[in-house]
Amino acid sequence: MNSPRSVCVLTDAPGTPVCRSLALLYPGRTATLDFSKEPHGAEVLSQYSHVFVHAVRPQNAARLDFAAVRAFVAAGGTAACALAEFAQHHGAQLVKSFVLDGSEEPGIRIRVANDITRGFAVGDVTPWFGKVSHAPLNENNPNQYFQRQILGLREADGIRILGVSTLNGGAVLIEECIGQGRLMALDFRSLIFEPYFNAFGCTNKYLFLGNLFGGSVRYGKHYARKLPYAELRREMQAMAARLPGLTYAEEGTASDGQPLASLSLGQPGQPAFLFTNGIHGWEWEAGYGLLHLAELLAGPQPPEGLDSHRFHLKVVPQLNPFGYDHDTRQNANGVDLNRNFPCAWEDFVSSQDISVPWDFDYKGPAPASEVETRIVQRLIAEMQPRCLLDFHTAHYIFCKAAPGDQALMDAIHADIKERWRDRYVIGRPYATTYEQVGMEASTTYAPAPHLVCYAAAQGVTAPILIEMSGNRTKTQGLVMVTDTTIEICLAALHQCLR
Ligand SMILES: [Zn+2]
Structure with missing residues (x-):
């Protein structure tokens, strides 16, 4: 007997990357059933709580007992399938649309905000397409895109269209309530590759499926584009004007002449938290997580009952406005700011060049x-933070600085791992290997002119540098990045306030 939370991949192509990705997302809880060879009636499927139909070979199509899948759903199960099976059952028209001149990247426009589309608001557009070139790792190849849609689908009998194509308004993401359960149909098949970390077609191929099967997105938020710093600052100002309790401040003038903006909330005098991102300007994405964290904590329903009277928090979403705007690591003077702190500065050597701007x-x-x-030195001196989180991008490493409360930092690390479990699967940067998004890797810094090391030397109890996944060209990964960033911050707040 399988565990009640088990997932069955019903496929005629066991061992393919999709099957492997599902097993990465739900390790130890995923079984593969070959529908071209094995019985898969409703009784067999009833052993599982979730079924993912992954039919690949047209010659096997007739062997799939899709009625059994629907009966499984009617009895209270949850299932997901590609558009083809859904269209065939309903006698609907499935089309495959191409953009051969590369003029437009096909996307999904969200029509309904519910648990499946969590992370997106109505009207949000997220990329969703395959590439004819078959070269997802080579952005120099001609950009010829395709996407599938169901045209003319009527919303009746429990069918709701959750997302439509930006090309033609056809249905790309569909929910159907059948009896006690739900079926989700999505254009999985156009995403012919697994979610390469910076895939333009879709960074999170399994996000909607993860939402349906396991509630992947808890706090993530989609942003339509990476805002220029001046605009980001205005967004922060507008947020503070909208949310009582949130304070916008300009902490000084950055090296490029722009004001360096922060948001704070909570009670000065209570345990203080300083969360920073983007000291390396091009490592920008987690900053949107800090932005949304402030929005949530200052909002009407703070996550997990966190009472802002119990802490004092300041977030600096982008510490290096020049690097953020120009997609560089350094500031306007060509300095790597995270090698500029007065902590073992004289002794600092690196395998990289370090001597000229x-x-x-x-x-x-x-x-x-x-x-x-x-500016950061002043913030640390003024706030005396109990915890400093400094976000970077190099694929998921939890880096502690010493001295500091190692047991507390270990507790934060354990909390993060628990929170992230079975939520996302992603490719490693510049590689074609895949893994569940996790924070297994951990290291402890020797003294260096890094912000966290300086913070540790100043007596910060939990000085932590976090390496995230990122450096994407656009915002296609932001729901996942903001979600996982906020979980880290919540883990730090909870563990430090215990
Ligand atoms: Zn960095």
């Missing part, structure tokens, strides 16, 4: 030579 690790002409560095 725009060197990868250029540490600056003197310790704390940079205004952004000095």
Whole structure:
């Protein structure tokens, strides 16, 4: 007997990447059933709580007992399938649309905000397409896109169209309530590859499926585009104007002349938290998680009952406005700000070049030579934070600085791992290997001119650098990144306030 939360991949192509990805998403809970060879009546399926239909070979189509899948759903099960099976059952018209001149990337426009589309608001558009070139890793190839849709589908008898094509308004994401359960139909088949970390067609192929099967998205939020820093600042101002309790501040003038903006909330005098992102400007994505964290904590229903009277929080979503705007690591003076702190600065050496501006690790002409560095020093001195989280991008590493409360940091780390379990699957950067999004890797820093090391030397109890997945060109991964970022922040708040 399978566990009640088990997933059956009903397929005629066992061992294909899709089957492997599902097994990564729900390890130990995923079984593969070959519908071209094995019985798969409703009774067999009733052993599982979720069924994912992955039919690949046209010659096997007739062997799939889709009525059994629907009977499984009617009895209270949850299932997902591609558009083809859904269209065939309902006698609906399935089309495959091409954009051969690369003029438009096909997307899904969200029509309904519910648990399946969680992370997106009505009207949001997320990319969803395959590429004719068959070269997802090579962005130099001609951009010829395709996507499938069901045209003319009527919303009746429990059918709701959750997302439509930006090409022709056809249905791309559909929910059907059958009896006690739900079936989701989605254009899985156009996403011919697994979700390469910076895939333009869709970074999170299994996000909607994960939402249906396991509630993947809890706090994530889609943003339509990466805002220029000036616009991001205005967004922060508008958020503070809208939400009582949230304070917008300009902490100084950054090296490029732009005001360095922060948001704070809570009670000065209570345990303080300083969460920063983007000291390496191009590592921008988690900053949107900090932005949304502030929005949620200052909102009418703070997540997990967190009472902002119990803490004092400041978030700096982008510490390096020049690097953020210009997609560089360094600030306007060519300095790697995370090598500029007065902590073992003189001794710092690197395998990278460090001696002249725009060197990868250029540490600056003197310790704390940079205004952004000095602003952070002042914030640490003023706030005396119990916890500092400094977000970066290099694929999921939890980095502790010493001294500091190692047991507390280990508790935060354990909390993050627990929160992230079975939520997302993603490719490793610049590779074609896939894994569940997790924070298994951990390291402890030796003293270095890094922000976290400086914070540790200043007595911050939990000085932590977090490496996330990111450096994407656009916002296609932001629901996942903001979601996982916010979980980290909540873990830190909870563990430090225990
Ligand atoms: Zn970094």
